[in-house]
Amino acid sequence: MTSAIVVEGVSKRYRLDRRSPHDTTLSAAVVGSVRAPLKRLRNLMVPREDQVHWALRDISFRIEHGECVGLIGRNGSGKSTLLRIISNLTLPTTGRVMIQGRVGSLLALGVGFNGELTGRENAVMSAVTLGMPRREARSRLEEMIEFAGVRDYIDVPVKRYSTGMRVRLGFSVMSTIEPEILLIDEVLGVGDDEFRQRSQDRMNELISSGRTVLLVSHIRRDINMLCSRTIQIEQGCMHQHRPTPNGLHIPETMARVVAGNEALGKDTPELELLKKKEEPEPSDASA
Amino acid sequence: MSSAAELAETVAKVSRLVDPNAPVQVIDQRSGSMWSSLMAALGAWELLYLLATRDLTIRYRQTVVGIGWAVLNPLLMMLVLSVFFGVLGRIGPAGVPYPPFLLSGMVMWRLFESALGRSNDSLISNVALIDKVSFPRLVLPVASVLSPLVDFAISLVVVAGVMMFYGVVPLTEALMLPVYILVTVLSALGFGLWLAGLNAHYRDITHILQVVLRLGFYASPILYSLDLVPSEYHLLYAMNPMVTVISATRHALCGSYEAIVAPTMGMWVVSLSVSLTALISGLFVFNRLEKRIADVL
Structure with missing residues (x-):
């Protein structure tokens, strides 16, 4: 394997533990658990459809060693879940993630x-x-x-x-x-200006020393400044996958994106973008 | 547009940093066999040490008497129980002073009890860590059975003091104490692994554990001596793995009194098999339950 991170068909299902609205008092909870212990057990074994939430559905991409990639999307789109899976904090329900490096x-x-x-x-x-x-x-x-x-x-x-x-x-x-691989979930926004500047510098240092970075941020400026391309996730699905204005100008990044997509058997719309020599793209991150 | 030289430089940096033959970690539903988890936890022995000492630091930091509680606690407990069962109840064997008799049985039980209680809580009380950092989860219950060892060491000093006060001389078997301690800790770990994993999913476990520990206290030869139980039931009695180790400890410490007998080989076999089964199955169960831990906590 020569990529830093390979994500293959990753989906994640969460149990919601939706409670009945009548279930709010202690006595109701006690009565409920006494009356329907079997129902509870059954729900534990086979979750009903309204009791689950698919936070991610069939996400695939790969990130090469030395790339800095931005992960964007609205609140609740599944970015953090994805980062948690890549961090090995929680397992994907289906699919797999492969990682090379610390x-x-x-x-x-x-x-x-x-x-x-x-x-x-x-x-x-x-x-x-x-x-x-x-x-x-x-x-x-x-x-x-x-x-x-x-x-x-x-x-x-x-x-x-x-x-x-x-x-x-x-x-x-x-x-x-x-x-070797840094996963960062919107933390750069916290802290005052001075610390932001310093952490920005440290990030640049890490990136230019050849480390792989996957960065979640709502701040468009951070993404544009640091990342060579972005992956957009909406409602748990891959939405867009394109180079940032910066990244467009880095041929090695493009080469890696194309190689990565080819390995997954996908075409690369970014190539068209590059051919057209499109000027700064319209802001695609509404979030 | 970056120049060819710059490009080559970056590529060189990346290739210096990354060994193309470096191991690839696969994260999917199948990852993490019991064996690899065990090896990973043992490999993280420094983390194990830090977690165990952190437990102690936190426990005694905001107290006034500090580690003195480890001395006071068994002493007070001994006083209360001695009054009720030694003086009023007269449950101990005739001719043996009750306080050293009681304490020599109680220390191991208290080690077992607190190791079990701690490992039961080990996952749910470390949500902050589990939720944010990836590390071998097995380290948590293992660290939690190690930290009560410090309190135990202190209570051993209390036992020694009480024994001296009553002029009780230990047998040479007391040299076996480290082995008894190891058996106690490993038994606690075995059951603790079951509890830790289950407790994260079902909080009923904490309530059940309280009842079982209360029962276990009376179902072990602590307040009374081993021969109060008819000897034909001893093998059955030894299904409680603490029975053997407690009576062996008591025999090693207070065996100079003839009324205090050592457990038989048969009892050791029964108790040790129960503990070993708990340990192996515990590792297995924990490894299974641990995979979904971050989702349910």
Whole structure:
């Protein structure tokens, strides 16, 4: 395999646990569970159609090593679910994902910090959880603290941190472990201008050093600036797959997109786009 | 438009970073056999250590007496139970001072109880981590049976103190204590794996566990001695895997009194087979349930 990420026919079904509107009181819940334990069991075994939600349906694409790809779509379109599957947090219901390289994912708000532990303890803990040896995590702690700009609060329990501080520390830890593949779910938008600038720079650094990045963002500017192409998902389905204005001008990206599509037996509409030498495309990300 | 030189440079960077023969991770419904999960968890031993110590830190950080609770707790428990069962009930064997008798039986049970309780909660109390980071999930229940070992070590000191106070001399079998501890921890892990996986899906488990632990306390030779149970039932009795290890510990510590007998080989065989079955099936069940964990928590 020569691609960083291959997604093949991935679908994801979630159980909704829809409750009857009469089921809101404790006594109703108790009576319900006493009266219909069998019904509950049956629902557990074979979920009814109104009890499931297909968050993703038959998603396929591939991302080459060294590419930076944007994932866009409205709220609830399935972007985060897809990122969670690629991060190996949840399994796809059907289809499969293949990954080559160490993955670091930064999903919305933090990397699973524990509020009772201090920033320092959490940073080491997270780095080790993400696969860094403990000795290395300790020795690179200074660097993480510096970048996150939380030096004065590093020995304070994280529960006393502001949202911005948490996210900054999370991003700092994650980018320090230098994964080959980075999955990032709209976290760059948090934090103040200064931190955004610094994280933007760090992202650029990571991308230009040849790392693979899959970035979810609603901010069109971030996507345009960092990504060579975008994948748009609407209501769990692949909607569009096209290079960003930036990406159009990078022939190697185009070559990889074409190669990827060919491997999946699909044609590449972007080629036509490129041939027409279309100027900046109309904004396709309404979200 | 990037120049040919730039392009070549980027390609070179990428190829330096990525070994084309690097292993490919496949994520689908079939991924994660029991064996590979086990190996992955053992490979993450540093994480295991950090999680176990984190448990301790959190548990004692916001307390005033701190780790002293680990001393006070068994002492207070011993006092209460000694009054009721030693002085008023007179359930212990004649001629043996009740407090050391009780404590030597209770320490192992308390280790088992807290290891089991912790592993039962190990997944649901770590939702934040499970929800955000990919790591071998098996590490969580394993770490949770390890952290009670520190409290246990402290309560052993309490036991030693009480024994000295009553002038009880342990037998040389006390050198086997590490083995008994290992058996207790592995038994707790076996049942704990079942509970952790099931509890994430059905919270009924916590309620059931409370009842079962209460029963288990009375169904183990803690308040009373092993020979209170007729010996023809001993093998059946040993189906509770803690029976053997508790009576062996008590014998090692207080065996200088003739009234306190060691468990038979047959009891060891029965108890150890129950524990081993629990451990292997627990690994299997946990591995199955763990796959859907992030979706149900």
